[in-house]
Amino acid sequence: MLKGHRTWIFDQKPKIISTGTVGGPFEAEGMLADDFDYLHSDLWLKQDSYEKAHRVMLEEACEKAINKGDLEKEKIQLFLAGDLINQITPTSFAAETLGAPYFGLFGACSTSMEGLALAAYIVNTKGANYILTGASSHNSAVEKQFRYPTEYGGQKPPTAQWTVTGAGVAIVSDHGKGPSITSATLGRVVNMGLSDPFNMGGAMAPAAVDTIETHLKERGIDPSYYDLIATGDLGHIGREVSFDLLKKHGVAIDEKKYQDCGLMIYREKQPVFAGASGTGCSAVVTYGHLLNRMKKGEIKRMLVVATGALLSPLTVQQNETIPCIAHAVSIENEDV
Amino acid sequence: MLKGHRTWIFDQKPKIISTGTVGGPFEAEGMLADDFDYLHSDLWLKQDSYEKAHRVMLEEACEKAINKGDLEKEKIQLFLAGDLINQITPTSFAAETLGAPYFGLFGACSTSMEGLALAAYIVNTKGANYILTGASSHNSAVEKQFRYPTEYGGQKPPTAQWTVTGAGVAIVSDHGKGPSITSATLGRVVNMGLSDPFNMGGAMAPAAVDTIETHLKERGIDPSYYDLIATGDLGHIGREVSFDLLKKHGVAIDEKKYQDCGLMIYREKQPVFAGASGTGCSAVVTYGHLLNRMKKGEIKRMLVVATGALLSPLTVQQNETIPCIAHAVSIENEDV
Structure with a gap:
């Protein structure tokens, strides 16, 4: 199981049996548009705040993954997820909608693999049969919080990076097919x-x-x-x-x-x-x-x-x- | 292992082999002063910000637990912890000092048991021999962030609660003695x-x-x-x-x-x-x-x-x- 000081080997080969990916309008113009389950043309997702849009995007990704996996949401035994917003509130609200047991994670942009590592570990050792894990961010919610209101038109140096508007989740299970x-x-x-x-x-x-x-x-x-x-x-x-x-x-x-x-x-x-x-x-x-x-x-x-x-x-x-x-x-x- | 939908049974009985608890001046006047390993008389812990004081307090608690457990810090295979500050930065800086693999958690005031549940699960299934887990908060750092600067003297209703200045951590292991x-x-x-x-x-x-x-x-x-x-x-x-x-x-x-x-x-x-x-x-x-x-x-x-x-x-x-x-x-x- 533990190999060396920092590596887990998953001998039971837990599988990613389903995924859900949702993006925004800027992602729809990108290279990977065809790889999303759903792309929104409206950055607000018809919500009245970017944080609510963020939450809805994550909820949709979860729903997609559950539907594609032909599961009911009651089957999910643990939701392992996080985001960049203070106190990861979009994720916690999505956890409420999902209704599954929930461990909030914070690893900034490493959260996706923090969640997948934990999910695989727990499924591998029979602590759950179905774990939903993922991460999400919303460009405008993050800009507002970490930088300046976008309306200011603040300049950025070429070393800066662009926050993705997107939610990606996976269902990890010991049943079913997948990598x-x-x-x-x-x-x-x-x-x-x-x-x-x-x-x-x-x-x-x-x-x-x-x-x-x-x-x-x-x-x-x-x-x-x-x-x-x-x-x-x-x-x-x-x-x-x-x-x-x-x-x-x-x-x-x-x-x-x-x-x-x-x-x-x-x-x-x-x-x-x-x-x-x-x-x-x-x-x-x-x-x-x-x-x-x-x-x-x-x-x-x-x-x-x-x-x-x-x-x-x-x-x-x-x-x-x-x-x-x-x-x-x-x-x-x-x-x- | 999994019993019902939401309960893990730890058949290997992982143990809490050591703990570290650090508090502030207000806690020193409290009922449980004798139960702390260390109590600070200065809310700033000689730092130039409350957030740095927060981090130092957590670092001290970790060090205490490691020393009391008669371990070297290199033995710690995972640090599972979180706090209330935006992007849990005091915990992440303490993780840097500790040097162990680190999963940041966010569960607000439930973080202590989110961490202990995960630590026990992972030790129980042989994913680690020594996990350090805990949670911390600093009254003034939290007041500044969640409410108003304390200097404003904002009034609070009797239903409000007082944020503890304290860091509490435990080492969970399959070796050694403890509950x-x-x-x-x-x-x-x-x-x-x-x-x-x-x-x-x-x-x-x-x-x-x-x-x-x-x-x-x-x-x-x-x-x-x-x-x-x-x-x-x-x-x-x-x-x-x-x-x-x-x-x-x-x-x-x-x-x-x-x-x-x-x-x-x-x-x-x-x-x-x-x-x-x-x-x-x-x-x-x-x-x-x-x-x-x-x-x-x-x-x-x-x-x-x-x-x-x-x-x-x-x-x-x-x-x-x-x-x-x-x-x-x-x-x-x-x-x-």
Whole structure:
């Protein structure tokens, strides 16, 4: 089960039996529009606040996953989820609608894999038969909270990232069909002393490297074991920094097989600075696009390394550095 | 392992082998001063912000627990913790200091038992040998964030509660001595439509009742099985409402054995309105006072039901109701 200090091996091969992914209008113009279950043309989702829109998006993703999995919501024994909004209220309200037992998580943009690792662990050890896990973010709700009202038209440097409007969830079960979750390596906080909230990719890169190296070492495998190592969300800068760091540390990864969720979701012409980010980003890319690629047989084994910058507007104002973390989960499709 | 829909039975009897509890000057004047490992006379802990003081307090509690457990910090395989501050930054910074793998949790004042339930589950199923889990809050950091600057002298109604300044953590292990964690019942969100942030006890009471009833039913036990059912933190109003509700539902609990962490920590003369609350409250009361009572043989079996009001200042401003949750963990001392 536990291998080394930080890696769990899931010998019972819990499966992702269903997923739900919902996005907004900006995501509808992106590269992965076809991979969403539902895309909204209205950023408000007919609600009177962005936070309510955020909640509705997550509720829809949960409902989609439950319906696609041909389940009733009463079957769900645990909901493991979180978001970026203060006190993760959109997720807690969605938990109320779902009605399942609920553990709120906070891992910023690493939440997707914090939840998937825990879900796989608990299903693997028979603590639940069906766990719903996921993460979500809403661009405007996050901008309002972390930065300035968008109406101010504040300028951003090219190192900034664009928060995804999206909710991605998965149902993990010991019953049914789907790709297996085979292992997880738990992240620890890595803080290299960077403090620029407009360069989170650069800040998070060392955390991703720490987790990837630990994962390969503790599992005793080579990077070539995976068809894809997908970080999320480092953007252009963080991806480059982390790739260089890995190379320096002697971890030889084929550059084509080392990709970032934050660089997959939008088109080049979309003005997203260094790439996408947000709690929902790695969730929708993994549970939508990457699992679809698995279904098509394009990927057999992948490692998703969700990275989180655990800052807040207050820690930025107080001149704190940015504590970062990355959790890695390996998903393998044995049917292909 | 899983019993019913929401209860985990821990057949391997993971143990609480060590604890750390730190409090502030107001707690030093309270009823449980002798149960803290360390009490600060300075609310600032010599830091230049309340949030930094909050972080230091949690770091001290972790260090205390590790030292008392005669461990090195490198032995800790997982840190499961959270607090009330936006993006739980004090906990994330403490996780950096600790250096262990880290899953951030958010369950407001239910976080203590969210963490203990998960820690016990993971140790029980051999996913880790040593997990450090806990919760903390700092009165002034919370007041600043959730209410008004204290300098305004804003008036509060008698239904309000007083946020504890304290950090309480426990080390859960399959090695060593200490009381056993025997089961946990996971909470689901219960929202009766109350929206007054100055009466969280009343709002949370139905969530506590839901979890207690489910726990007794799924474990197939009578309330008299426990020497103590300790809710945390309902305060006077929530305790009374929940006790009446349980009685109405036919759950006969001896009133002396139904107590609230929020009513234990301070003296009657301390001006805490309806009682204490805050993420740290049930953590310090459980890991300090209640475990000390267990050691003395005064309690053999107890159920700690940590309750959380999953609101935020923004949801209050947006006229939302308060989603509430309660997680229950049973701790039994078989050596007494």
